Amino acid sequence: MFSQRASEVTPFLVMEVLEEAERMAREGARIVHFEVGEPDFDTPECITQAAIRALSEGKTHYTHSMGILPLREAICQHYGQRYGVDVTPEQVIVMQGTSPALFTVFAAILEPGDEVILSNPHYACYPNYIRFAGGVPVYVDIREEDGYQLHPDDIARKITPRTRAILINSPANPTGVVLSAERMAGIAGLGPLVVSDEIYHGLVYEGREHSILEYNPQSCALNGFSKLYAMTGWRLGYIIAPPGLARTLQKIHQNFFISANAFVQWGGLAALRDPACQTDLTRMQATYAERRAFMLKRLQDLGLRIPHPPTGAFYMLVNFKRYCRDSLSFAFELLHEARVAVAPGIDFGTNAEGYLRFSYATSMEQIAEGMDRLGAYLAGNG
Ligand SMILES: Cc1ncc(COP(=O)(O)O)c(C=O)c1O
The missing domain is CATH 3.90.1150.10 (Aspartate Aminotransferase, domain 1)
Structure with a gap:
């Protein structure tokens, strides 16, 4: 059945x-x-007001499949200012959350039997995304005694000819751990594509978080508005992909999702741009x-x-x-x-x-x- x-x-x-x-x-x-x-x-009032304005101005149609240009430009500016990385709107695909972004990335890159390395513990849904796209999750143990740190050497030991990607998440769900710059750089240099779920960025209380794009521009950064901007129910997220992958992701998004909600994207723009x-x-x-x-x-x-x-x-x-x-x-x-x-x-x-x-x-x-x-x-x- x-x-x-x-x-x-x-x-x-x-x-x-x-x-x-x-x-x-x-x-x-x-x-x-x-x-x-x-x-x-x-959700902050200025975001809600921007979305209401968008609705009353008739922004109720499909948008560009990759998202409205001002939002993609604001995302590039945000990554530029916060992490000093240079990304262009052609690399950004706006989606209805980080969840569809995870779905789309694994659908785009995995052949049956391809392996994706991730930590154990990890965000609950990760293995389902990988398996559903035909892949095999391969786990690296992280332990409480070691502060749940993910070591590049432990990942390296799990790499095989079938390894297609390494999936990381910092700050992490469920551990709250933030990966150090050294670890991030080490992981970025291992070889396989790194898919970095950056949805908890901005929620760090000691030290600071880093984007994978600081260490390897050929990586995929996934992010969303749910957590930092208190917008879980709005459904808005995005992928910043290497230029060679962006077009493939766009085609999947065009076919299966068409575009993210128009007025929600205008709300997201206010989240990034409005000083209030x-x-x-x-x-x-x-x-x-x-x-x-x-x-x-x-x-x-x-x-x-x-x-x-x-x-x-x-x-x-x-x-x-x-x-x-x-x-x-x-x-x-x-x-x-x-x-x-x-x-x-x-x-x-x-x-x-x-x-x-x-x-x-x-x-x-x-x-x-x-x-x-x-x-x-x-x-x-x-
Ligand atoms: C690590 C992680 N990634 C992705 C998501 C899903 O985020 P979104 O609301 O953007 O789909 C969550 C939600 O809890 C999460 O914890």
């Missing part, structure tokens, strides 16, 4: 926890949400930084060890092996018993089994309440 390809797609477990939490909420339960990977902030937006970004970043410090302290006060506090995104991957072996059933137990929703580590790969991912994209009050509930639950079940 279904294709082999479709039947091999694994469920996104975080969404299953969220759906159960929503079901409980409909029955009157008050749930604290640490599972969701999305900002709790509303920068004020909102600064406020949101400062708020995440406070929440990060608070959540870290509260988790440590519960006796949970976080040997290398994460410095980016809005996640903490926390070792619960003292309390559980099966993170999925433990996540549901915490939800049902303590009304605290968390992401089960197993969603992110076998090396995160026994761990739970906490998102601090929620208010200080909710973090305090959730930590109180977690503390009471662990005290009763330790």
Whole structure:
């Protein structure tokens, strides 16, 4: 009834926890949400206003398949100013999020059996993109004791004649780890195409993040507006591709998606260009930084060890092996018993089994309440 390809797609477990939490909420339960990977902030007003203006000006038609030129120019300017890299609008394909960008890149580059190297743990959906396009995920272990750092030497050992790409993500989901400049440069020089998911760029609280394009212009940088600009529901992202690949990506996008939503693209342009937006970004970043410090302290006060506090995104991957072996059933137990929703580590790969991912994209009050509930639950079940 279904294709082999479709039947091999694994469920996104975080969404299953969220759906159960929503079901409980409909029955009157008050749930604290640490599972969701999305900002709790509303989209900055200047972005919303720009999109409303676009709609009332009749910007309701298909756009160029690669996206409206002013947005592609603004993306190039953003990468130029922030990372000192020189990219042109012909290399940029605007899409409905980073998710379709991942889908399109792997559809464009993988032959059946081609290998893509990525870390374990990793963003939950990555292996599905690779397998669906006929590829084979090949994992490099990263470990808590080592601060979940991805070492170029470990990647090099996994390279075979079938290796088609290396997929990296810094700041990372689920670990919050930011790759150092040296590691990034090392990975960029290994040989295979690097696909760099830069969706958490701008959300770094110590040090700074780097783009793969600083080290190798023949790489693919994927980025989007969901996280930094609090625009998850708008669906807007993009690929910056090497010139030789951009045309192929454009053809796939033209055929299967036509273009990103017109008025949403005008909202994205305001996100990059309107100075008022920068004020909102600064406020949101400062708020995440406070929440990060608070959540870290509260988790440590519960006796949970976080040997290398994460410095980016809005996640903490926390070792619960003292309390559980099966993170999925433990996540549901915490939800049902303590009304605290968390992401089960197993969603992110076998090396995160026994761990739970906490998102601090929620208010200080909710973090305090959730930590109180977690503390009471662990005290009763330790
Ligand atoms: C690492 C990573 N990449 C991509 C995405 C999807 O982003 P988008 O909303 O742009 O499709 C997410 C969402 O959680 C993510 O964590």
